[in-house]
């Protein structure tokens with residue numbers, strides 16, 4: 317399997333505080349990889365670095381061999397939470413803005429996802445419930461046609477049935493060569509989706525494993541994560 321993402325010795329500080337220390341890992345093309353870790357472990361920060369948003373780190377990040385942040389930005393769709401977006405804007409307007417901003421935005425893919433997730437484009441952003449806002453973010457993120465998707469806690473605040481629906485939408489939509497890095501606190505929610513896991517703890521990657529290897533050892537991914545969380549480092 318070819319490597320889509322290759323992170324080598326990434327170290328990152330913010331206001332003199334260490335956030336990530338010599339983080340190294342790889343993600344194969346076409347895989348769905350869980351980025352697991354407790355609150356504050358650095359998952360969002362690592363995604364911000366991968367996507368080219370966070371600057372000033374040491375080490376290297378390559379997506380399809382591209383290491384410059386400006387080049388990586390074109391190759392990644394990151395699930396921004398629309399924090400800066402105008403709450404009075406209609407969803408249709410925001411979709412239009414995405415089309416203008418991202419030439420790789422696929423309107424028909426968006427429409428399929430939006431229909432499946434029952435999003436109403438006539439609603440204003442501020443009228444959406446927390447869960448529906450998350451669904452909107454997922455549809456916008458997955459509608460871009462890029463090699464790498466970064467989904468940062470896509471299910472936070474979403475009810476169980478909607479979670480199932482979003483997971484179904486990811487599986488239904490996913491082209492074979494699309495690669496997804498997904499973070500979530502509820503490991504059991506995403507366990508069935510995953511081909512591999514990367515665990516962050518104390519600023520470092522403390523474990524990497526193939527999901528099949530974990531299952532062959534008779535463990536659930538949730539148990540594996542709990543063992544790492546309470547124990548030490550483990551690598552395939």
Ligand SMILES: Nc1ncnc2c1ncn2[C@@H]1O[C@H](COP(=O)(O)OP(=O)(O)OP(=O)(O)O)[C@@H](O)[C@H]1O
Pocket residue numbers: 330331333335353354355356357358359360361362
């Ligand atoms: N702007 C900032 N200034 C200083 N420290 C920050 C800043 N943003 C994040 N941090 C710190 O960086 C660390 C990693 O944060 P990050 O949001 O990446 O973790 P996370 O694993 O995504 O956490 P969560 O699961 O709670 O979302 C935390 O200790 C956090 O307090």
